[in-house]
Amino acid sequence: MTPAVQRQWLVAGRPAGRALEPTDFRLAEAPVLAPGEGQVLVRTAYLGFDPAQKSWMENAASYMEPVEIGGVMPGSGVGVVQESRHPDFVPGDVAYGHFGWQEFATVPAAGLAKAPDGVSLSAVLSVLGGTGRTAYLALMKVGKPVAGDTLVISGAAGATGSLVGQLGKIAGCRVIGIAGGPEKCAWLVDVLGFDGAIDYRNEKVRSRLRDLCPGGIDIFFDNVGGEILNDALARLAPRARVVICGGISRYNFDPRSPEMPPGPRNYFNLVFTGATIQGFLMPHYERDYPEADARLADWIRTGRVQPRADIQTGFENAPATLMRLFEGRNIGKQLLKVADL
Amino acid sequence: MTPAVQRQWLVAGRPAGRALEPTDFRLAEAPVLAPGEGQVLVRTAYLGFDPAQKSWMENAASYMEPVEIGGVMPGSGVGVVQESRHPDFVPGDVAYGHFGWQEFATVPAAGLAKAPDGVSLSAVLSVLGGTGRTAYLALMKVGKPVAGDTLVISGAAGATGSLVGQLGKIAGCRVIGIAGGPEKCAWLVDVLGFDGAIDYRNEKVRSRLRDLCPGGIDIFFDNVGGEILNDALARLAPRARVVICGGISRYNFDPRSPEMPPGPRNYFNLVFTGATIQGFLMPHYERDYPEADARLADWIRTGRVQPRADIQTGFENAPATLMRLFEGRNIGKQLLKVADL
Numbered sequence: 001m002t003p004a005v006q007r008q009w010l011v012a013g014r015p016a017g018r019a020l021e022p023t024d025f026r027l028a029e030a031p032v033l034a035p036g037e038g039q040v041l042v043r044t045a046y047l048g049f050d051p052a053q054k055s056w057m058e059n060a061a062s063y064m065e066p067v068e069i070g071g072v073m074p075g076s077g078v079g080v081v082q083e084s085r086h087p088d089f090v091p092g093d094v095a096y097g098h099f100g101w102q103e104f105a106t107v108p109a110a111g112l113a114k115a116p117d118g119v120s121l122s123a124v125l126s127v128l129g130g131t132g133r134t135a136y137l138a139l140m141k142v143g144k145p146v147a148g149d150t151l152v153i154s155g156a157a158g159a160t161g162s163l164v165g166q167l168g169k170i171a172g173c174r175v176i177g178i179a180g181g182p183e184k185c186a187w188l189v190d191v192l193g194f195d196g197a198i199d200y201r202n203e204k205v206r207s208r209l210r211d212l213c214p215g216g217i218d219i220f221f222d223n224v225g226g227e228i229l230n231d232a233l234a235r236l237a238p239r240a241r242v243v244i245c246g247g248i249s250r251y252n253f254d255p256r257s258p259e260m261p262p263g264p265r266n267y268f269n270l271v272f273t274g275a276t277i278q279g280f281l282m283p284h285y286e287r288d289y290p291e292a293d294a295r296l297a298d299w300i301r302t303g304r305v306q307p308r309a310d311i312q313t314g315f316e317n318a319p320a321t322l323m324r325l326f327e328g329r330n331i332g333k334q335l336l337k338v339a340d341l
Numbered sequence: 342m343t344p345a346v347q348r349q350w351l352v353a354g355r356p357a358g359r360a361l362e363p364t365d366f367r368l369a370e371a372p373v374l375a376p377g378e379g380q381v382l383v384r385t386a387y388l389g390f391d392p393a394q395k396s397w398m399e400n401a402a403s404y405m406e407p408v409e410i411g412g413v414m415p416g417s418g419v420g421v422v423q424e425s426r427h428p429d430f431v432p433g434d435v436a437y438g439h440f441g442w443q444e445f446a447t448v449p450a451a452g453l454a455k456a457p458d459g460v461s462l463s464a465v466l467s468v469l470g471g472t473g474r475t476a477y478l479a480l481m482k483v484g485k486p487v488a489g490d491t492l493v494i495s496g497a498a499g500a501t502g503s504l505v506g507q508l509g510k511i512a513g514c515r516v517i518g519i520a521g522g523p524e525k526c527a528w529l530v531d532v533l534g535f536d537g538a539i540d541y542r543n544e545k546v547r548s549r550l551r552d553l554c555p556g557g558i559d560i561f562f563d564n565v566g567g568e569i570l571n572d573a574l575a576r577l578a579p580r581a582r583v584v585i586c587g588g589i590s591r592y593n594f595d596p597r598s599p600e601m602p603p604g605p606r607n608y609f610n611l612v613f614t615g616a617t618i619q620g621f622l623m624p625h626y627e628r629d630y631p632e633a634d635a636r637l638a639d640w641i642r643t644g645r646v647q648p649r650a651d652i653q654t655g656f657e658n659a660p661a662t663l664m665r666l667f668e669g670r671n672i673g674k675q676l677l678k679v680a681d682l
Binding site for chain 1: 402404566571579580585586587588591596601603604605606607608609610611612613614615616617618619620621622625
């Protein structure tokens with residue numbers, strides 16, 4: 001039975017130039033809306049979290065619709081269709097997409113995808129959706145791996161980084177991950193099969209990169225920025241490709257603040273290597289989404305890609321769950337279990 | 342008559358992390374050597390100067406043979422063949438290439454090229470050789486201009502920059518140059534036909550870029566680095582290409598010095614635009630040299646490219662002439678007339 005009233009988290013502040021605070025969000029009640037023509041009503045099983053959500057709240061990401069104060073906090077989710085007024089969905093289907101932070105989402109079917117068979121509810125958001133497309137497209141279309149390449153990933157134990165490393169192994173790369181703490185590093189090497197890991201909290205990144213990448217870095221996949229990016233630029237191989245996918249070291253600072261990590265002084269090594277730095281903007285690769293979705297689903301089913309999620313529980317904990325990303329507390333995809341479906 | 346003895350400038354210091362000083366060079370006399378098998382003896386008419394020569398003295402450029410203290414200062418030249426033991430050259434030919442700073446160069450024919458008909462001696466080094474190849478290949482193969490693109494060039498009144506702007510016009514771009522002082526800016530617009538110029542010494546680069554590039558920058562061709570690069574990164578159009586060709590704001594500083602210009606903080610705009618920053622390393626484009634040479638020679642002959650040089654005189658002034666580049670005093674290619682041939 002679908003209830004008449006549900007809970008939502010609304011945007012109450014713009015965290016530009018600072019860390020997220022609990023007062024940036026407001027818990028509210030709202031009616032569960034019956035779907036209109038072309039819409040689907042889904043019940044949320046899991047919400048998925050991404051550092052980019054903070055920039056959405058700031059209206060700093062040009063590819064997103066502006067976010068209003070008082071509007072439902074945008075975010076991805078996976079759940080079960082309750083009612084449908086679109087021919088592609090029937091009640092009981094598992095669907096994922098942009099739900100927003102709410103227990104029941106009444107959304108256009110065009111913004112949803114049906115989960116493929118053989119993929120668990122929590123794996124959907126870990127390996128498919130925006131995370132999977134980002135990892136697959138940024139690595140394959142921007143990084144352009146060639147078997148034998150040395151691929152180094154920062155933020156390697158996060159949702160995107162840990163997937164990029166697994167895709168790099170499938171593509172025949174030597175994969176080195178940079179992550180915070182021995183537990184994450186052990187997971188990368190022992191479970192995911194990375195060829196090496198650097199614990200940036202306890203090791204010197206630049207000298208470890210020298211040891212682990214004697215022939216230089218062919219692809220650097222950056223989720224962090226700051227000194228880690230600068231250290232990687234010092235070790236580029238000729239014609240290296242640097243993929244800028246994220247920069248979590250920057251997201252809590254104002255661009256003019258002295259705390260904002262400096263730009264990469266070593267960018268000039270590009271001239272000595274003929275290397276490239278490119279930003280990954282997902283909408284530029286829209287025509288490749290079906291390729292990404294199909295290959296990822298296949299690799300999950302055949303066990304070549306291992307989903308892993310850090311699962312928190314309770315809808316009321318959504319803001320705290322988002323904050324975990326900025327504290328580096330998650331291993332794998334950060335999820336919140338909203339309902340046991 | 343070829344004399345028995347000539348003058349040479351030898352490398353006497355390594356100017357790493359500081360400005361060039363007169364004591365980094367030593368004037369010496371040396372015998373004029375008869376050419377061996379496969380070699381050619383040329384008399385130098387002009388020496389050509391490039392900021393990269395400072396990095397050669399520091400052995401900081403991985404693509405160059407190491408430079409020894411006490412060795413002849415490396416550099417390009419154009420002159421007239423006096424004796425030849427190679428079938429491609431006969432006395433009287435105009436040849437250019439790596440002469441080193443000497444009045445007579447006895448060098449392998451493989452390192453020389455014959456000047457095409459219809460190109461004056463001073464134009465050879467201004468528009469052909471390393472300068473022409475750099476401008477043509479870095480713009481066409483890395484910048485990849487599309488007619489209608491907005492092309493912005495830093496160091497626009499220098500040898501490479503002024504040529505890049507002219508090639509950009511031929512390719513159908515809107516061309517904006519950034520240069521120091523009203524005289525250089527007037528030359529870019531009034532003589533070379535640039536669509537606009539920004540005097541970085543007297544104008545705010547970032548706000549002028551906003552005015553002059555309302556649709557953003559499609560190609561930024563950088564010879565300078567520092568704040569100018571950072572300002573350009575703030576104005577990138579979607580899928581922009583940033584070509585790192587040089588960074589003259591950096592060449593006098595140690596990487597660890599507080600005076601070294603910071604890295605470009607705005608690099609993260611790459612993520613919002615899907616833009617690319619690529620370093621230009623000429624040897625990676627060796628197979629395209631004949632294409633560059635042929636098109637440039639044709640454009641000089643047909644007047645579509647105007648060579649301009651700042652010509653100093655007197656072999657004894659070679660070090661001071663190199664230093665002019667770092668003082669921003671040259672308009673066009675910096676040359677030194679060594680002999681009136």
